[in-house]
Amino acid sequence: MTATSAVSTLDQVMQRWEPVIGLEVHGQLLTQSKMFCGCSADYIGSPPNSNTCPVCLGLPGMLPVMNRVAIEYTVRSALALNCEIPEHSKFDRKNYFYPDLPKGYQISQWDMPLSLNGHLTFTVDGEEVRCGITRVHLEEDTGTLQHAGDILQQARSSVVDLNRAGVPLMEIVGEPDLRTPAQAREYLVRLRQILVYIGVNDGNLEQGSFRCDANISLRKYGDTGLGVKVEVKNMNSFRAVQRALEFEIVRQGRLLDQGQTIAQETRGWVEAKGATISQRSKEYAHDYRYFPEPDLPPLHLSAEFVDRVRAALPELPQQLAERLQREHGLSAYDAANLTAEREDARAFEALVAAGVPAKVAANWLMGEVARLARETRIPLQGSGLGLEGLASLIKLVEAGTINGSTAKELLEELYLAGGDPAAAVRERGLGQVSDQAELERLVDAVIAENPAAVADFQGGKEQALQRLVGGVMKATRGRADAKVVTGLLRERLAS
């Protein structure tokens, strides 16, 4: 096109080209055992190849036995994503050679997956986005490899760890309905939130229990066909997904502007370079030779089973946010904030149930508690103080026993250490000075010691009163109720 197109920015490219993005998400299921054997599905931290057995090592003569819980979790996820659950489905073998795949095939699902035709709806910049879900199916995870060198082909040596091999892995294939990197990011955030809410996945992108691959192509606005698609892998955070897609849009846009064609290939995101690099071109694409797994009978999921899973489905984040707004009068912002993590919403509801006013509970959780949880990396429920401690702390404030700043100091102190806030207040005399005679004596003393401030106030300078309030607070070491003190001062100075 033009000479300047080679340096087009993301915005410029997106004015000319419409990105078409579809995401494939793999989520490990939080089952006790692996997909087809009795080994633990919790493999992180085990010494290499210790969390294995003859079945997941793929030794000759070994046979897979289905993990029923993994099937239930997948159906639960599919239902949360509005999918249909066909009565009949089956497992297939996906054949390829790689040292992290012990049997030389992965047990997966090909043409009859556990679920089909779902969707996920969310809002980005005030605009509602509906992304179709092609299918949610179940398979087994592979082992992991470590190379002495960058990649296997160039490595001097490589070692295999099969602790992860056979962990139940759910694949969620999204339709190419996303149009911006921001939409892609929000889709992932929402999807992760749902999976964590319904207890099937821990949503850990860094450790790879929640992983995402993206397919992206560009086309002219108004076109309905699809451009040549590039698959992007190795994105280990939401931010990486967004950045990798932005990089790809610019890369592909510039090539198209120069009249070049896009190579159909797999590219890897390299965080350090902030770029994607070519990994494998389509010419080397695998022919996976799928065929039905003869070691497992076809699955038949009865309507009763599906109904039972549906009935047991917990409240999803969106439903919960709406309910919190409806029942507790929270703003949409507060409701979204408090439902981002299921545990926060639980804490909120528990505080309200314990008698804390909704807005007060929301402010504490979103403010001081959130800050401490972030700083200490320990959630409230796991902290020394715990939910009950927080409730009693807030109630001390509400009852006027302590003031806000004392409460914040106590929270800071007790969050990790734990302890009963009421006892701490009693033992250390942190309670507000509520003895009327004592307060009046202190107020009189401060008035006597600050004639200049008194004169200013009486001369009409309203701010001067704050200096006098501050004097009383100092004298009580912050334990007085500032409102009561202000009232007393006005009373005295007016007379």
Add this chain to the structure above:
Amino acid sequence: MSRETVAELGARLRRGNATPTELAAQARTALESIADLHPVLRYTDALTERQAGRAARILAESPEEAGPLCGIPFAYKDVLCVEGVETSAGSKILEGFIPPYTGTALQRLLDAGAVPVAVTNCDEFAMGSSNENSAFGPVGNPWDPNRVPGGSSGGSAAVVSAGAVPFSLGTDTGGSIRQPASFCGVAGFKPTYGRISRYGLIAFASSLDQIGPFTRSVEDAAHVFTAMAGHDPRDSTSSPAPVEPVAEQLARGVQGMRLGIPREYMAEGLEPGVRSAVEAALAQLEKLGATLVEVSLPSTEAALSTYYIIAPAECSANLARMDGVRFGLHVDRKSLTDTYLETRGQGFGPEVKRRIMLGTYALSSGYYDAYYRQAQKVRTLIAEEFDRAFESVDALVSPTSPIVAFPKGDKSDPLSMYLCDILTLPVNLAGLPGISIPCGLSEGLPVGLQVIGPRLQDARVLRVAHAYEQSTPWHTQMPPPAPAVTGTPS
């Protein structure tokens, strides 16, 4: 050489006329005396001793708990895993592989007090009909050492035929128990698919493989079957249906039974001696009170090509784990691809490679619909034709093999070898129980009669076979005294 059956040896043990250790030692001596035939790959020494001791204790301390197999020596095919005993599936690629587990069928025999003595030779990964595909050399037929014993369970058939052990285990994917039983003049029973757990069986074709016994009598086959049969939670394809008691049904005879003769199984291609032996057997069954009915299984002709798509397709995946990474042969090369290629290139024999290639091709993108999917449809059709036949007959009777044991090296082109199984592999495709029992000789070599029953009607198959066997002398025939092996096949 001994003609004693499991039942007879069991009686001796209970009378105190023999000990399990003595029987195992006798079996060992007998097996060593036929070493020229090469039916044994290795002896199970330590396990034999341990298990014989265990059986002796049961017989001495709680004889009422001793079942019919307690203290009885046996041999098993080199595809069945036993903890601590090398299992190589007749292949270089698994040479030295010692599984850390015991398969369910073997474990149930051990639990019943049976005493393993030897691991028998077989075609590599159970692929073959002559036992000439073993990486460790061919097996001779006790009836004529220059002829093949059949395959793939040739070693297991030979050791029972030669009278060295009263029973052995084989596996049958397309006829690999019944055809060698026919060639060697013994009983060979392939139960219903899923009746005996495949856990611990090194897979050839998972949807077709089934473990079963070689014995000298149908009654013995019933004993061994009963000890191994039944659901196993470790094999999801094993049938949850309860195992019906076989022994009571065995002696009920065939009076009033309707037996179907598949027209297509008696068509051209049968050797004249096989035809006349089988026709005589049919007349005998009629004499015993059965009604013979001709039936038609029109898709029989398609069974061979169907089988040679499905079985290789499954084996191409089943054998992918033999990659030199975790166990077995490892040929170290600079790159991963070369390591794969060299390990598998050196480790697998030509027939195994041929089937992996066939299966890989049939599953390839663009060919799947034309081959694999079509084969699955025909497979369903074949099963439905059997179902329809069983609406009007109680069981089917036919020759086991169109031919008798052929000379080693005689069938060098794969297709003529594949044709040996034409009468047995439809039974695997339909998952039915089938047995081969001796029904005469053709030019001095055994002929086998096949009885096929509906799914899970294993007892009925054994009942028909038992009735025939007990009314004829064929099962008591022994191979002639061993002549020297002449020449070696090219």
